[in-house]
Every structure is written in C-alpha cells, then in structure tokens.
Amino acid sequence: MLEVENLTHAYGDAPPVVSGIDLEVKPGELVSIVGPSGCGKSTLLRCIAGLQAPTGGRVRLDGKPVDRVPGNLAVVFQDYSRSLFPWMSVRDNVALPLRRRGMNRAQRQENALKALESVGLPGAAAKYPWQLSGGMQQRVAIARALAYGPKFLIMDEPFGSVDAQTREDLEDLVLRVRGNSGMTILLVTHDIDESVYVGDRVVVLSKGPARVRADLSVELPTARDQITTRELPEFVHLRAEVGRLVRGREAADEPKS
Amino acid sequence: MTVITGDHPAERPTGVPGLRILTGGVTRLWLVALLVGCWEIIARIKQDAYFPPPSTIVRVFHELWFSGPATHLFLTDKALDDFQPSFVNLSCGWALAAVVGLALGVLLGRSGVAREILDPVLQFGRAIPPPTLIPFFIVVFDFGAQMQISTIAFGVIWPVLLNTADGVRTVEKLQLETAEVFGITGATQLLRITLPAAAPKIFAGLRVSLGFALVLMVISELIGSTTGIGAHLISSQQGMELPEMWAGIVLLGILGCLFNAVFALVERRFLSWHSNARGLDS
Numbered sequence A: 001m002l003e004v005e006n007l008t009h010a011y012g013d014a015p016p017v018v019s020g021i022d023l024e025v026k027p028g029e030l031v032s033i034v035g036p037s038g039c040g041k042s043t044l045l046r047c048i049a050g051l052q053a054p055t056g057g058r059v060r061l062d063g064k065p066v067d068r069v070p071g072n073l074a075v076v077f078q079d080y081s082r083s084l085f086p087w088m089s090v091r092d093n094v095a096l097p098l099r100r101r102g103m104n105r106a107q108r109q110e111n112a113l114k115a116l117e118s119v120g121l122p123g124a125a126a127k128y129p130w131q132l133s134g135g136m137q138q139r140v141a142i143a144r145a146l147a148y149g150p151k152f153l154i155m156d157e158p159f160g161s162v163d164a165q166t167r168e169d170l171e172d173l174v175l176r177v178r179g180n181s182g183m184t185i186l187l188v189t190h191d192i193d194e195s196v197y198v199g200d201r202v203v204v205l206s207k208g209p210a211r212v213r214a215d216l217s218v219e220l221p222t223a224r225d226q227i228t229t230r231e232l233p234e235f236v237h238l239r240a241e242v243g244r245l246v247r248g249r250e251a252a253d254e255p256k257s
Numbered sequence B: 001m002t003v004i005t006g007d008h009p010a011e012r013p014t015g016v017p018g019l020r021i022l023t024g025g026v027t028r029l030w031l032v033a034l035l036v037g038c039w040e041i042i043a044r045i046k047q048d049a050y051f052p053p054p055s056t057i058v059r060v061f062h063e064l065w066f067s068g069p070a071t072h073l074f075l076t077d078k079a080l081d082d083f084q085p086s087f088v089n090l091s092c093g094w095a096l097a098a099v100v101g102l103a104l105g106v107l108l109g110r111s112g113v114a115r116e117i118l119d120p121v122l123q124f125g126r127a128i129p130p131p132t133l134i135p136f137f138i139v140v141f142d143f144g145a146q147m148q149i150s151t152i153a154f155g156v157i158w159p160v161l162l163n164t165a166d167g168v169r170t171v172e173k174l175q176l177e178t179a180e181v182f183g184i185t186g187a188t189q190l191l192r193i194t195l196p197a198a199a200p201k202i203f204a205g206l207r208v209s210l211g212f213a214l215v216l217m218v219i220s221e222l223i224g225s226t227t228g229i230g231a232h233l234i235s236s237q238q239g240m241e242l243p244e245m246w247a248g249i250v251l252l253g254i255l256g257c258l259f260n261a262v263f264a265l266v267e268r269r270f271l272s273w274h275s276n277a278r279g280l281d282s
Helices: A041-049 A090-101 A105-118 A134-148 A164-181 A192-198 A233-247 A249-253 B017-046 B054-065 B077-110 B112-127 B130-141 B145-169 B173-181 B186-224 B229-238 B242-281
Strands: A002-009 A018-025 A030-034 A056-061 A073-076 A152-156 A184-189 A201-205 A212-217
Touching: A002 A041, A018 A041, A018 A212, A030 A041, A030 A164, A030 A192, A041 A073, A041 A152, A041 A184, A073 A134, A073 B173, A090 A105, A090 A134, A105 A134, A134 A164, A164 A184, A164 A192, A184 A192, A192 A233, A201 A233, A212 A233, B017 B054, B054 B077, B054 B242, B077 B112, B077 B145, B077 B186, B077 B229, B112 B145, B130 B145, B130 B186, B145 B186, B173 B186, B186 B229, B186 B242, B229 B242
Parallel strands: A030 A184, A030 A201, A073 A152, A152 A184
Antiparallel strands: A002 A018, A002 A056, A201 A212
16 A cells, blocks of 8 residues: 655755655554654655655555655644634535545535544534634544545644543544544554554654664554553553653663662 | 734623623713814804814715715715715725735745745835826826726735735645645635635735725825815815815715725624634634
C-alpha cells in the first residue's frame, strides 16, 4: 500500500530533519509512528501525504509515486480548530470534500450525515465547529475523512489536544472505524501507550534527524479495550520497550535497583 | 501596507431588552439632544443668519425633500433630482472599486511575484490624494457622471485592494493544506476557503472605502456638477440660502449614518461566524 524508501528531508542548508527512512505499510494495517517531540514526525507525514516534496528518497502509494496529495488519501490534523472551516456548518465541512467524488448536493449532504452519525454526532450537523468541544471537533474531522472514503488515512497527533477521557474515546473510535472500513491508517503520536494500544505495528523514530529506530509488531488481540488490553502482560511489556526506545538508551539504562 | 483589521469585540448585552434599548438610547443621545437644544436657544437669541436654529433647518429639510406626495414616498421632485445622481454615482463608484479591488487584491495576495512588481505602483497610487485627480478626470471625461464615478472608484479602491491582498495572503496555512488534502482546488478553493477566510479583512476594507466614497461623491459634485447633493450645497451657498445649505449638510450626515448602518447589517449577516467564534474563544 505505502512504500517509503530512503526518505530524507532538509529545510534549506540546515541538517536534515528526516534521514533515510524506510517504511512499508500493508493494506488494512494500522501503523503507529511514535517518537520524541520535535523529532521530525510532522515533516515525515507531510512528505508522505504529498504536502511537501522531500529533498531525497521516494514515496509510493498504491504503486504510484506521490508528488501531490493523492485522491485516495485523507489527513486528520492535530489542530482541529484550524483544520475545520469556521464559516461552514459541521455538515458542510464534512460534505465539501465530496465534490471531488462527483456527488450532487443531495448525495453530499446525505453522506455527510451518515459519516457524522458513524462518529456519534448525529445532532451536530447544523452547528458550527466552534460551538462544539475539542473532542467533538476532532470527531467532525474524522467524519470528514471517513465520508471522503480514502483508502489511506494519515492522522497527525490527532488526539494531542484533547483531555484524557476524550482521548480514550477517540482511540476506540479509530479502532472501530478501522474495523468497519478496512482503511489503512498511519497514526503519528508522541504518546507511547497510545501507539501500542491502537497499532498493529509501532514504528519508533529517533530524534534529530528522524530515523527508524525500531519496527515492532504488536501481538495483542484485535478486539481491544481500554481497561483489559492495558493490563495484558504483552501490552505492559511492549509499552516499556517502546518507552525505552523513545527515551533513548541513556535514559533507559539509568535506573539502578 | 496599512491594514485595517475587522476586529469587533463581541457585544454581549444583558438585562431586559426593552429597557436596555431605552437606556442605551438615552445614554447615547442625551449629549446630542443637549447640544441641539443649546444651538436652538442661542440661534434664536442671536438671530444670526449664518447659524439658523435647528428647527428652521428641519423645516427646510422637510420642505425641500420630504414634502412630496405619498405616492412618491413623500419625496419631492427636487429630492429625486438631488438624491438620484448622488446615489447612482456613489453606488457605481463604490461597486466598481469593490469589484476591481477584490480581483486585484486576490491576485496580489496569491502571487508573491505580482506583489513585488506592483507594490511600488500601488504605494504611489495610494499616496495620491484622490481629489487631485478630479482635474484629470474632467479633462478625460468632461463634467458628468463618468468623471464622478471615476473619482470615487479611484479614491476608494485602495482600502479594498490592500485589505483583500492582506487577507488572502494571511489565510491559515493549515486551512489551505486541508483544502489541498481534500481536493478543494481552483475556483472552489477561492470561493469556499480563501475568500471566506479573508472576509473579515475584506469587509473592514469595504467599510472604510464606503466612508471615503461619500466624501468623494460630495467633493466631485461640489466641483463639477449641476446635479446631486453637493451641487445643491453649492447653489444654496451661492444664493445665500443658509438654511438650505445647512439642510444639505444634515442630509449628508444622515446618509453617512444610514450607509454605515446598512453595511453593518450586511456585515453581521456574513461574518456572524467570525464574531461568534472569536467571542467563544475569549
């Protein structure tokens, strides 16, 4: 589905922020990318999404090189308040991208309502984004991506700006959406627990420049639950491993008993 | 570039609505009433021909323009003669400036190259006081509506143009990237994303230029016209009809307020999302 080969990006003459990244995502997979803050995760995502041309390496989606944003890809950004358009109702926000799918107005509206229902916001259609809470706004952004019907969904720290309870709800929403739609998802986060909880695989990046430090398979049952999954020994073990990789070897070796 | 921002703090009135309007009206208008009252008394005592009492001005105002038949909405023939050319020139000049300013502003806001090439020209054009171009427009168009419309359009295009350019240039990057991700490009992007995002600044520019337009309308009529409210001012001044002249001044003040009020209504209709979203943020 997605093949990233030796991806490198530098801004101007500065040292590269992303260096030699190889990554493959198979159809239907949900891959978490986790790394310390400011490690170049966003740059990596922007290059994969076609929002930015990398200075080196190749990105292919469905076998085709990505040189601009492909039609079968959608992005959910962290900053929902800017990514949703405040001058449009929630329904119009979700419906607008469907123009590209060649639907007429009635079809667009109908699909938008369906998508809003599927994220648990059937009553918010006529409201404006700024009338909703942060978690609800991010649900709208997810509904917009769902209605658009991409094969590949990129989520850039989607739950970085919401409270813990909302975050858990949204994580479960993503898992449910994935189960229903079979979409391939690449989710970037700096939250170690989250990367393990939602992922089939966790790719750990190192800091400055971003490199792939480890690619771990998550051996947890597909049906996940915020309480029981998180107390499984595999979960606890994996999150510790990811934590050590993210924090760096120095930090991990430090605690002496 | 000077930019007039369209920032209004959200007003959140409290209390009983009827009472609020009443007390609001009293607190806002008592000084005006006091001043008019003083003027009336002093003018009656002094009997100065240059300063007729407000009651006289109001009477003349009514006689000149609003004593017509009910079928004409009480407008007199003179009212139609005076208002119509003024209103037509003002509307045409302002609309022309708005359309051209918007189009050029979008171009300038989108293209860094266009901005670099045109900026010196624009800065110079903006620096020219618009009335100084009246002699030129008189040469080109002779006296008449064309000259007046050109004067107004040229004079008021700058706030629209510069504010549109700034608004378009400073649309949130993430909003444009979101549009790009979802394939909202070209004309759809311009109409549904860029212009609405820039609308608060565009409206601020339009509001300023509407005020300028009224000024230039009067100036162009004072200089080169036999019709319109400005021409009425000049002819009553030349005939030493001071109450008539004062009535014209009052009329222009009322027109200014009226345009502002109508514009504010339209703006509120289109930008309610903006003031509401800001109101919730703070």
